[in-house]
Every structure is written in C-alpha cells, then in structure tokens.
Amino acid sequence: MTSPLDQKIRISGPVMVTANRVGDGAVVYRSADARWSTDLADAAVTSDAAVARELLKSAIDDDLNAVGSYIAPVKRTETGRFQPGNLRELIRWRGPSIVLPAGSSVPSLVLQN
Amino acid sequence: MYVYDAFDRTLVAERVAEFRDQVARRFSGELTEDEFKPLRLMNGVYLQLHAYMLRIAIPYGTLSSEQLRMLAHIARRYDRGYGHFTTRTNIQFHWIKLDELPAAMADLASVGMHGMQTSGNNVRNITTDQWAGVAPDEIEDPRIWAEVIRQHVTLHPEFSFMPRKFKICVGTSSHDRAALRIHDLALRMHRNDAGELGFEVMVGGGLGRTPYLAKTIKPFLHKRDLLSYVEAVLRTYNQFGRRDNVWKARIKILVHDLGPEAFAKEVETEWEAIKNGTLALDPAAVMEIAGRFIYPDYARLDDNPPELAEKRRGDRRFAAWLDNSVANHKAPGYAIVTLSLKPEGGTPGDCTAEQMDAIADLADRYSFGEIRVGHEQNMVMPHVAQRDLPAVWRALDEIGVAGGNIGLVSDIIACPGLDYCSLANARSIPIAQELTRRFRNIDLQRDLGRLHINISGCINACGHHHVGHIGILGVEKNGEEFYQITLGGKADEDAKLGTLIGPAVPYAQVADVVEDIAAAYLELRQRPDELFIDTVNRLGVEPFKERVYATR
Numbered sequence: 001m002t003s004p005l006d007q008k009i010r011i012s013g014p015v016m017v018t019a020n021r022v023g024d025g026a027v028v029y030r031s032a033d034a035r036w037s038t039d040l041a042d043a044a045v046t047s048d049a050a051v052a053r054e055l056l057k058s059a060i061d062d063d064l065n066a067v068g069s070y071i072a073p074v075k076r077t078e079t080g081r082f083q084p085g086n087l088r089e090l091i092r093w094r095g096p097s098i099v100l101p102a103g104s105s106v107p108s109l110v111l112q113n
Numbered sequence: 114m115y116v117y118d119a120f121d122r123t124l125v126a127e128r129v130a131e132f133r134d135q136v137a138r139r140f141s142g143e144l145t146e147d148e149f150k151p152l153r154l155m156n157g158v159y160l161q162l163h164a165y166m167l168r169i170a171i172p173y174g175t176l177s178s179e180q181l182r183m184l185a186h187i188a189r190r191y192d193r194g195y196g197h198f199t200t201r202t203n204i205q206f207h208w209i210k211l212d213e214l215p216a217a218m219a220d221l222a223s224v225g226m227h228g229m230q231t232s233g234n235n236v237r238n239i240t241t242d243q244w245a246g247v248a249p250d251e252i253e254d255p256r257i258w259a260e261v262i263r264q265h266v267t268l269h270p271e272f273s274f275m276p277r278k279f280k281i282c283v284g285t286s287s288h289d290r291a292a293l294r295i296h297d298l299a300l301r302m303h304r305n306d307a308g309e310l311g312f313e314v315m316v317g318g319g320l321g322r323t324p325y326l327a328k329t330i331k332p333f334l335h336k337r338d339l340l341s342y343v344e345a346v347l348r349t350y351n352q353f354g355r356r357d358n359v360w361k362a363r364i365k366i367l368v369h370d371l372g373p374e375a376f377a378k379e380v381e382t383e384w385e386a387i388k389n390g391t392l393a394l395d396p397a398a399v400m401e402i403a404g405r406f407i408y409p410d411y412a413r414l415d416d417n418p419p420e421l422a423e424k425r426r427g428d429r430r431f432a433a434w435l436d437n438s439v440a441n442h443k444a445p446g447y448a449i450v451t452l453s454l455k456p457e458g459g460t461p462g463d464c465t466a467e468q469m470d471a472i473a474d475l476a477d478r479y480s481f482g483e484i485r486v487g488h489e490q491n492m493v494m495p496h497v498a499q500r501d502l503p504a505v506w507r508a509l510d511e512i513g514v515a516g517g518n519i520g521l522v523s524d525i526i527a528c529p530g531l532d533y534c535s536l537a538n539a540r541s542i543p544i545a546q547e548l549t550r551r552f553r554n555i556d557l558q559r560d561l562g563r564l565h566i567n568i569s570g571c572i573n574a575c576g577h578h579h580v581g582h583i584g585i586l587g588v589e590k591n592g593e594e595f596y597q598i599t600l601g602g603k604a605d606e607d608a609k610l611g612t613l614i615g616p617a618v619p620y621a622q623v624a625d626v627v628e629d630i631a632a633a634y635l636e637l638r639q640r641p642d643e644l645f646i647d648t649v650n651r652l653g654v655e656p657f658k659e660r661v662y663a664t665r
Contacts, residue, residue, distance in 0.1 A: 022139070022146075024210040025164035064142045067160060086592055088531060092162045096532035098542050099458075101195040101465045 004070055005057055009049045014074050016043040017055045019066035027092045028066055030059045036066055040093055045074055045082050115175065115260060116405045117225040125222040128229060132156050133215035157228025158214060161535050167209045168231040169221060170238040172263055173245060173256040174202035174486040178473040181484055183224045185469035191217040198454060198462040200526060200577055202240050202486045203231055207533050234275045236266040241283045242290045243487030247495045249443045252302050252310065255285040257403045258339060265340055272347050276354030277362035292488055292604035294318045294326040295580060297364045298346055305333045312339060316346060317368030320574035325365040326608050330377035341392035345384035409481035409496050414446020418500045431506055433517030433555050439502065448499050452492040452509060453516030457549045460542050461527040462490035471512045479505050489526055521558040522566060523549040526577055530570025530587060537570035539587025539594040544568055547624045561631055564645045580604035582646045583627060584611040594620040600657055601649040614658040626661050633660040
C-alpha cells in the first residue's frame with residue numbers, strides 16, 4: 001500500500017493530523033509536541049504543507065501508539081476554536097450522528113440538516 | 114441446530130491462542146500495523162471511524178439460545194451494550210477494544226463462534242434462507258449443503274488468498290428469500306425432468322460499483338458433484354480473476370469479461386479432472402453432516418387454534434403482526450415468527466444485550482432454543498406453536514421487536530453508513546430512521562403493501578440498494594451528502610437491478626422524495642393488490658421521476 005508520505009500533500013486551509021489509538025481505536029489528534037490526544041484542542045493545526053508533512057511523518061513513525069495517520073481539514077469557529085472541517089471528521093470527533101441504543105455511553109451528535 | 118464436533122472446537126480454540134499472541138506482539142512493537150492488519154482481518158477485526166469493529170460469523174444465519182446469550186455478553190462486557198446484525202447475517206460490534214479482543218474471542222469460542230473468514234479474500238460466511246428447515250416450500254434443508262461447503266472451505270489454503278472475497282448462497286425453496294442472484298456463487302436446489310434433486314449453479318452476481326446478477330452456468334448439477342464443482346469454480350476464479358485492480362477483482366467482472374459460456378467452459382475443464390476424485394460426495398458423509406442438524410420434536414398440533422382467531426378479532430396490532438410477521442410452518446400447528454429489528458426511529462439491525470437475552474429466553478421457552486438471522490436484518494423464531502403466538506407477541510412487544518412491519522415500507526435494510534464505517538461517503542441510518550417516522554402509521558404501511566427500501570452509504574452497496582424496490586445510495590458532492598434514488602430493484606427469484614430515476618437529492622429531501630414516490634404509487638396502481646414493484650414494472654420509472662422532479 002502506498003504511504004501517505006509518497007503522495008503530494010495539497011492543502012487549501014488549516015489541517016491537523018489524526019489517527020486511531022492502537023489499544024482501543026479511539027480517535028486521536030497529533031499535538032505539536034509529538035504526542036497523541038483525544039482532545040481536538042490539543043491538535044497541532046497548520047496551513048503549511050511542509051509542516052503538515054512533518055507532522056504526518058512523525059505520526060506515522062509512531063506506529064506503536066496510533067494507526068492510519070492522515071491529514072484532515074479543520075476550520076476555525078466564531079469563538080476562535082478549531083473544529084473538524086468536514087462531516088466525516090465531525091462524526092469521528094463527536095460520535096455517531098444518531099441516538100444510540102439505551103445503555104450506551106457513547107456521546108452522539110445530532111446534526112442539523 | 115447444528116452440533117459442532119471436537120475438530121471445530123479445536124480449530125476455533127487454536128485460532129484464539131494464535132490471535133492472543135499476535136495482539137501481544139502488536140502491543141510490544143514486534144509487529145507493525147502493516148504486519149498486524151492482515152492478521153486481525155483474518156479474524157474479522159476491522160478499524161472503523163471510532164473504534165475497532167469485530168464481525169462474527171453466524172453460519173447460515175442459525176443461532177442457538179446459548180450463542181445468542183453469549184452475543185449479549187459480548188455486547189455488555191466488551192462493547193457498548195448492543196450489536197448490529199448485517200445483510201450477510203453476521204453480527205458486528207462497533208466499539209470493541211483491541212486489548213480485550215482475545216478475551217472476547219475466547220468467550221465466543223466457548224460456544225463455537227468466531228470471526229474467521231468474515232474479512233479477507235476468502236470464502237465468506239455462507240448464507241441461506243432464514244426459514245431453512247421449516248419453510249413449507251422447501252425441498253431440503255439448505256443448511257446441510259451450506260455446511261458441506263463450509264467445512265471444505267474453512268481455512269482452505271488454496272482459497273485463503275483469492276483475488277477478492279467470495280460469497281456463496283444456497284437456496285432450496287421455490288421462493289428465494291436469500292437473495293441468491295446477488296452472490297458470487299449461488300446454488301439453487303431443484304428437480305430435473307427425471308425427478309432427481311440437484312442444483313442450478315449461478316455465478317458472478319454482486320452489487321458494489323459494478324452490479325451484476327448471477328448467470329446460470331450449469332442448469333443442473335447432481336448433489337454428489339456439489340463440492341467438486343464449487344472447487345472448480347473457485348479454482349477457475351483463482352486462476353483467471355484479476356489481482357491488478359481491486360475494483361475489477363470480483364468474479365462478476367471475470368464472468369462478464371469472459372462471458373458466462375466461456376467461464377463455464379473453463380470450469381467444466383477443471384471439473385472434469387476432479388469430479389470423480391476425493392471431492393465426489395459420499396452420501397454417507399452428507400448423511401453424517403445432515404445428522405448433526407438436530408430438529409425439534411414437534412408436538413402433534415392442529416393449525417389455526419381457536420385462541421388465535423379470538424385474539425386476532427380483539428386486537429388490531431396483534432392482527433397486523435400476525436399478517437406480516439408470522440408465516441406458515443411445515444409442521445402443522447407451528448409458525449415461523451420474524452422479530453422486527455426495525456422499530457420506529459431505530460437503527461435497522463441493531464439489537465441490545467437486553468433484547469438478545471430476552472429473545473434467547475423466549476427461544477428456549479417457545480422455539481426449541483433456536484433463533485435465525487436473515488439478510489433483511491431481522492431475527493426469526495423458527496418453531497413457535499401457533500397456540501403460543503399471543504403470549505409470544507406480548508413478550509416480544511415488551512422488548513420492542515413485535516413490529517408488524519415485516520416486508521413493509523419501514524422494514525428497511527441499511528448499512529451502518531458514515532455514522533460508523535470508514536468506507537462510507539454518507540449516512541444511511543438517519544435516513545432509515547426518518548423514513549420509519551414518516552411511515553409510522555401501520556394502516557398506511559399495510560395499504561402500501563410489500564415495499565422494500567434498501568439504503569447504502571457508499572457504492573460498496575452493503576445495504577443492497579441496487580435490489581431495493583426503492584434503492585437509496587449516499588454519495589458525497591463537494592462535501593455534502595446527496596442520495597441517488599433507484600426504483601424497481603428486487604432480490605427474489607425474479608431478481609432485477611433498480612433503475613436510477615435522476616439526479617441525486619440532498620440529505621434533507623430524501624424522506625420527502627420517498628413519500629412522493631409512495632404517493633405516486635397509490636395513485637398509479639391499477640388495483641389495491643397491485644404491488645409497488647409491479648406498478649413500477651408496468652409503468653417504468655418515468656411517472657415516478659416526473660413526480661419527484663416536478664417541483665425540485
């Protein structure tokens with residue numbers, strides 16, 4: 001399989017690097033100090049392709065802790081915080097957009113359409 | 114029920130030990146993800162949007178109450194309290210943790226269950242009619258033949274690395290409830306002109322981005338030749354199937370490119386060399402496998418006991434359930450009961466641990482401890498005495514699975530879609546949920562009659578949208594969810610692929626569009642008993658298309 005690093009990185013706005021944690025598959029974000037966090041607020045955000053590439057490289061190298069690293073878009077909200085830049089990432093961040101069966105402790109995101 | 118022997122138990126236990134070691138090596142760093150991924154996939158462990166997902170095989174859709182209780186335990190102990198039954202009659206747990214998977218697999222192995230061959234380019238779980246062994250129109254129990262094939266292809270080294278996955282379906286009834294013709298290999302039992310039993314062999318069916326219905330390559334195959342012929346098909350595919358392009362690797366592409374006649378010729382050549390070898394089925398060996406299916410000791414009962422008619426007269430909800438969710442059984446005085454996993458506002462195919470436990474208890478009390486799972490994502494209690502139907506209905510109603518909507522517009526097939534799946538482009542479940550709310554009125558549903566809505570969240574078509582009477586396919590356009598609508602598909606003995614009616618519609622309009630299509634049908638049908646699918650076949654999609662796009 002082709003490594004994401006073999007592909008040309010094209011970005012048109014702010015991005016982050018995200019993956020899934022090895023132990024439980026939880027969604028994690030790569031921080032500027034090369035750690036993983038489940039909190040999007042800890043994610044390193046850049047609009048520079050070279051910086052994004054370095055972030056991705058460091059994430060992929062950390063194979064012991066996270067799986068399937070890739071670059072994903074983010075957008076700045078009115079409050080100045082970042083949130084995922086597309087629906088897929090929004091669902092990864094907040095959980096399924098549906099009400100889950102009773103007893104589940106998963107947060108869910110009821111999207112407005 | 115099928116009774117597994119020591120060989121099966123050893124095989125599954127060995128796999129658990131092997132996987133436990135592989136997981137430990139992954140955590141220690143001895144195995145990279147690239148090395149570990151094919152190993153976890155061999156055990157049905159995927160990585161989805163939020164977590165790992167464990168897919169567990171339910172061979173030919175048959176579960177014992179003990180197995181269902183174990184699935185409830187897995188849901189409760191290792192997941193988030195529920196599981197999802199799929200269109201392949203498997204179950205998926207969407208929140209499983211890698212470090213707990215070996216323990217979960219050991220628990221599953223204690224009841225003969227596993228995730229082997231629920232992923233990877235091998236022969237997947239073999240499916241059949243969820244009414245196997247009890248359907249009045251059945252020639253023989255198809256599970257016997259599914260089991261013959263299962264035993265042969267399980268961990269078969271020659272068929273563990275094929276060009277792509279391979280799905281086999283076996284049917285033995287006049288009415289196809291198993292969607293035979295959308296499978297890579299479909300085997301339909303029938304009698305030839307001489308009155309002998311055998312199989313029509315169909316190959317190259319499949320949905321996805323290039324949908325095809327399976328083509329008949331052998332109208333009649335004697336039972337003794339089943340395994341050798343299946344082997345010849347698999348070998349031919351293994352030899353000629355494309356490995357250079359994942360989108361062209363399924364057998365359907367090979368059959369289409371070669372043509373069914375040329376493909377059949379290659380199979381025949383291969384088969385001639387092996388048909389009289391060790392794969393020729395010994396009737397005694399088949400009998401031995403058949404003997405492992407234990408059938409209930411049915412009581413001698415009469416059909417239509419008086420308490421049933423009395424209850425029907427007094428309760429409209431019960432009457433609707435009886436009409437739509439209860440079917441005739443081959444044994445007098447018994448019935449086949451379908452449990453609806455399609456409640457209003459619910460996720461098609463989802464079942465909580467509490468429901469699983471309760472269904473297992475009810476199966477012990479009323480269905481000889483046996484439960485089935487069908488490709489339409491519902492469950493079945495296959496052996497219920499008709500006199501027990503009122504009590505069973507009350508008990509099922511208490512746990513929310515006594516919907517009288519089987520086969521009706523709210524009995525929707527849907528894949529997990531973008532809410533869970535890393536392949537999806539759009540959500541399926543919220544669309545299904547909204548449609549069940551729009552059509553919540555059971556009288557409207559009954560007036561609309563048999564109407565299958567199938568929804569997929571991407572072109573891989575796990576929700577079988579191509580063969581829905583109304584098919585809905587989620588696509589992504591400029592970051593937004595849009596949905597293509599097809600009409601006229603069907604998955605039964607007259608299987609047909611649906612026809613696209615026009616441009617995709619945005620997420621927020623899908624339920625309105627389906628309501629418009631349903632309203633158009635009510636106006637266009639010639640008689641109240643002309644089914645939706647028959648109206649579409651008679652008129653084509655044009656009048657529906659006009660209705661949908663007139664104001665959009």
